[in-house]
Amino acid sequence: MTVALLVNGRPYERSVESRRLLVDFLRHELQLHGTHVGCEQGVCGACTVLLDGEPVKSCLMLAPQAHGHSITTVEGLAGRGELHPVQQAFRDAHALQCGYCTPGFLLGAVALADRGVALEGAALREELAGNLCRCTGYQNIVEAVERYLRQAAAGRRDG
Amino acid sequence: MQIQETFTVDAPPTAVWKFFEDIERVARCVPGVQSVDVLGPDRYKVLATQKVGFISATFEMATQVESKDPLKSLALSSVGKSVKGAIGNLRSKDRVDFEATPEGGTRVTLTSEVAVGGMLGALGHKAIVSKSKEITEKFAQALQAEIRAGEAGR
Amino acid sequence: MKPAPLEYLTALTVEEALAALARFDGNVRLLAGGQSLVPLLSMRLLRPMAVVDINRIPGLDRIVAADGVVRVGALARYSALEASPVIRERVPLLAKAIPFVGDRQIRNRGTLGGALCHADPAGEMALCAVTLGARLRIVGHSGLRELDAEAFFQGPYTTALEPNEMLETVEFPDGAGTEAVVVEHARRHGDFAVVSVAATGLRAPDGSWRWMRIGLGAVADRARYARRASEGLAGTRLQPADVTAAAARCLEEAGPTSDVRASAEYRRHLVPILVERALEDLARRR
């Protein structure tokens, strides 16, 4: 069946087998390798992308479900230019080590900023609990997201 | 996990034992059974479908009589894998013990130990725990009915 | 693992969905949020011939308060319920329970109807439906029928839904002015509950409780409304003696099994502790 959708603002149309997972479609049909597979069981969150601006686990969706929707993957954040503010915040706070879970966290944080919530501490940790990381112990990730959300909130106030 | 069911039949052990010698009839009492074929002396192929919540699987099992102690006990063991539905495999050891009751009937104790492996075992664990109890209960009821029918017909 | 081959159908109306359900002699699944369904497809535990995507059926996700009830469409996403002022004010128990479900990503896609039809014995949505005495409107070829939540759930992952039926709406009693609490013990944040307790009640002006409803999750083959414990608290002020009695009655309702999360004995030990914790929390509310 055919799937027509927007990914990072660009239109794509592909024919796809109906059983193909959305994450496999993004990675192997559209060659967008920034979204990663960690478990295919809906737990680790490495496959998180934005579906119409909201973080979802793309291993929990079949590709045909994305028809007519707009998806944002990590490749859509900075493109080839400067790092997106959330990427810069992760870099500054050493909030990544192996980098395999990082795209999932980045997109979750961007969605939070878009919702205008400047969460921190325990409330933020609960909001990020859908993404597992095995290298950092989360501390620097929480700090990076806190800093980014404060920046984004301030940006909105001045903007 | 081990499950035990006990029931009494008002037929003497000799009659009950005679019923249990006909393994095909016994196998037909297994809930969800579809077919029983004789492979050889004391060896059978049993096809049975089990539905656990939303998961269903059809198992093709090789069942073997492990030990026979006339009028006292019968032990069966089965090994099988799913041929339709969820991937998984099944091992079970079933033991039936007979005991004459003072009133001239027979107390039958069914002890079965079911192990479901593969994906089904891994994920269906929660559902299977309660389901195995139900399967054994139904098996016991079917045996009971079948024996009584046999008795009445005689 | 990857899903086995399947057909993917999209229904634009309820009728189309029901027609599709009838086509594959029961070997077909509805795809709403997919948060429980898709992993089961990937692990090939479920091998339907087809899935029917009902996400594009308009009007199935509404949250409407009217004539003393709150009607929630089966396709309402957890995140929408979480953000809904109607739910916060009129179905506070649901609002308290949702944060325990999965995580942000799962709550963005998962639906109330999907959770109830999945019928996990430790599921928070089933617990709320049973505790609140919700009514479930089910649509099928032979028209509409309504079921109480307690009648809808029949065992682990087993409901009263017939293969060619679909859950359309869930009707909660209007709980404006009521107090609600959910207490849960789990091995990890967002995990299935080891034991969960839901409690909600209406306080009379004199400070006593006009009625109280307590529900228990993960301690039986389905979510349980603790009837005797609940009725015993009507008219009381949740004094320590009332609370202890209710906790003991709840324990009588519990029949947990053991699994990798906890033993049956420990679940039994936790039931009265969590019931007391929930009721003490309500008692403290002014």
Added chain:
Amino acid sequence: MDKLPWLGASVKRKEDDRLLRGSGRFLDDVEETLTLHVAIGRCPYPHARIRSIDVTRALGHSGVEAVLTGQQVVARTEAITALRPFAGSAPTAFYGMAQEVARYEGEPVVAVAAVDRYVAEDALELIDIDYEPLPHVVTVEDALRPGAPQLHATVPSNVVVESTVRAGEPDRRLADATVTVEGTFRINRVSGAPIETRGVIARWAEDSSTLELWASTQTPHLLRAQLAHCLRMDETDVRVIAPDVGGAFGLKIGVYPEDIIAALLAIDTRRPVKWIEDRTEFFRGAAHAREAVHTLTLAADRDGTLRALRDRYLIDLGAYHGPLGPPLLTNVMLAGPYRLHDADIHRRVVLTNKVPMGAYRGYGQAESNYVREVLVDRLARRLGQDPADFRRRNLLRPDELPFKNVSGVTYDSGDYARGLDLALSRVGYETFRARQKESGQQGRHVGVGMSCYVEFTGYPSSAFLGRGGARFGAYESVTVRMDRAGRAAISTGVSTFGQGTETTFAQIAASLLGLDPADVAIHRGDSKGTPYSVGGFASRTMIAGAGAIEKAAGQIRDKMLRIGGTILGVDPAALETTTGVVRRRDDPSVQVSIQRVSEAAFLGYPLPPGEDPGLEATAYFDPPSSAFGYGTVVVQVEVNARSGEFALQRYILVHDCGTQVNPMIVEGQVQGAVAQGIAAALFEELVYDRDTGQLVNGTMVDYFMPTAADLPVFELDHLETPSPVTPFGIKGVGEGGTIAAAAAITNAVCDALAPFGVELDRLPVTAESIWRALAAARAKG
């Protein structure tokens, strides 16, 4: 040598840019046309004979190119060798696939290569395998019981190897001591569980008739050596490339059965063959870790002087000896930071029908710390001494170092007591003890627990390893090459799996060459074009790598000074390299750019007489001895004595890893290790059902890896005592954080519940295990 400019600088990481953009290149991101995808059929039973395999229907399935069975694999390959076997280990022929008997749930039995993974899995279901389940054992006790099923004919009574280490006169000390305590501890089976599972791409290069293998590995060169041996090929004809690796933690060391399977299928089909491990395969195939049962005895005098230690322990090896092998450092580090001269350590490595065990961040040190430090607390309590005072009395003082411990390794340097006191001061230990009595009334119990450790980092030398039968050295190697632009490139066999080596290696090279780290490129993980390397594990890479860079970059620096001397007409001895130039030390205005010097090297003019062109050096560094980091963890918990629920209120770690090359990266390593330490202590366990022998929780849903909401904020502090025996005084730091978590938390819970006399002796510590321990203590009365 003035202080190296970039040593100790928290430089932002070179790895970050590509990883943040999502343009990192992990194994599954490597895609080639015509690639076949592999699905592997695995034994669903813990122990079974494979009577027959019928693959005809699978071979006929459209899209299937090849099917491989155990019979072919065993015929065409050698068994997997062990990189670090214990001396005297009985062989356990571990092939790429089971042929007659499969010995653990998950062992490969058949493999299909097809046009894509979905089709390959469809084809797997068409393969009929007739299994005959055999009796199994899933606990070490069952495996040792007389008459237990024997897993390997070559391993009598399932004991792969047995060893005893003795020092001093333990028996006499234990008999004379006034107080002895004994405990039996059960350590849980866990997994490193990186977010990226394993994976491999094998490709037969027709032109060079060589095998190219992309693998998610920490040790490309060791994998290359082991794989060549298994395939009966010369190492020269095998190339291993490690792209970005999504976390490893010791689990991606050496060759695995799936590497052999993919290689054979690639050779047969003459097409690239890719296998990506899914998570259910991961829990039944990737190395498990740590499971062991210890019966430990400690003896002390009335005044609290520790006298002797006796440990009888069993390591649960699983069904085969894996590519690396069971943890060795349990034995070596059992005595920890204490003054002990008398010990008797008896170890048996036992086979069970479970996934073979391998290394996991610490390689035995978390296990030995747990049993010792929990028993030390009980001993102190038995003597009526405060656990901190007992430890202060027995900790080795700085002046006693270097100190050879009872297992024969020599601690180099450190101030163990200062680490303990610093950690205790942060928790306000003195005032806490006072407040603790008063807060115990309302059923809420607050406790503080501690655990001291010394950490074995890096290997003491290739000779030490070679004498022990290891199949790898302790060295590390690099090639450093300048280019015409005056920038440097380091080629290293060490792959990138999150540890930040690309950045730290660049910092050291830049410091020595007078460049900015941004001007140092890193080519990593490819066995072709990098000198023989050992790889990234055992907190050794920084120590050994820094030594190799120091030598290679040093040679290049000296040559640049000579060429600079020729260009400037100055005696090279008066010159230095710094900030991109070669200049006079006493008159910086006399200078020439490193770019100009490099160009001269590559033009071959102007050069000093007899100087060869080129600016490149390869160096190997074999550390003379290992370095011993150390530290103390102090934990504060609050426990609900009725339900067993508890809260981890504070987690404090003070550690010393010698000179820190990049403090930001060091802190990241410690935080990540602490999180995994807490994960294994409180959340995770791989549970096998004793009756069915099956893995009960082999999915991410039921293996409770903690989320951000499950872990507290860690309070870290460090001391910096340079090691006298390593380059720049560096000690390894990758593993330290995992070592002391389980003991410190256990001690804190037991401290909180001291009024009840609660003792905990198994992991993980959960609300239920605390409730059961409370019930047991009450029953004991």
